[in-house]
Amino acid sequence: MKTARTLITICLLFTAATLFAQKQKPGIEGVWISDVSIRDCQTGDVIRTVRALNLFIHDGSSTETAVNVLRTPSVGTWKHLEGQTYASTFTFFRYNPDGTFASRAKVIRTIELSEEGNEFTTTGTVEDFDANNVLISKSCPTETATRPE
Numbered sequence: 001m002k003t004a005r006t007l008i009t010i011c012l013l014f015t016a017a018t019l020f021a022q023k024q025k026p027g028i029e030g031v032w033i034s035d036v037s038i039r040d041c042q043t044g045d046v047i048r049t050v051r052a053l054n055l056f057i058h059d060g061s062s063t064e065t066a067v068n069v070l071r072t073p074s075v076g077t078w079k080h081l082e083g084q085t086y087a088s089t090f091t092f093f094r095y096n097p098d099g100t101f102a103s104r105a106k107v108i109r110t111i112e113l114s115e116e117g118n119e120f121t122t123t124g125t126v127e128d129f130d131a132n133n134v135l136i137s138k139s140c141p142t143e144t145a146t147r148p149e
Helices: 002-023
Strands: 030-039 046-056 061-066 074-082 085-095 101-113 119-129 135-139 142-146
Touching: 030 119, 061 085, 074 101, 085 119
Parallel strands: none
Antiparallel strands: 030 046, 030 142, 046 061, 061 074, 074 085, 085 101, 101 119, 119 135, 119 142
């Protein structure tokens, strides 16, 4: 009898946990397509726009790539801060048109996930460093992203 009650309790707890999980809004994990506006940090003027693809992996790692043949895909990390807010940092290399090294870019951004969990916006910084790790430029991108259908 005790075993049956234990089994019933476990089943009820499992069912409650499953229902709770189903009601949870989706987090940042998964694939996102984004439009990035690279902006001058002082004026806010758009310098250029870029289309990008982001992947946030459940273990806190991430990868990103953009439509630009003069840069590598990026690797980085992300973490949940609170509520619908996340932080992400990633790095990639830029190359000159002749194929020589141009810079290492470090992107730091704050991500605000929509209440529905199907869109996000970001603000952040991109710092470019030369081969000697000297800061050579800084920009302040904004981004809007959606999950692919």
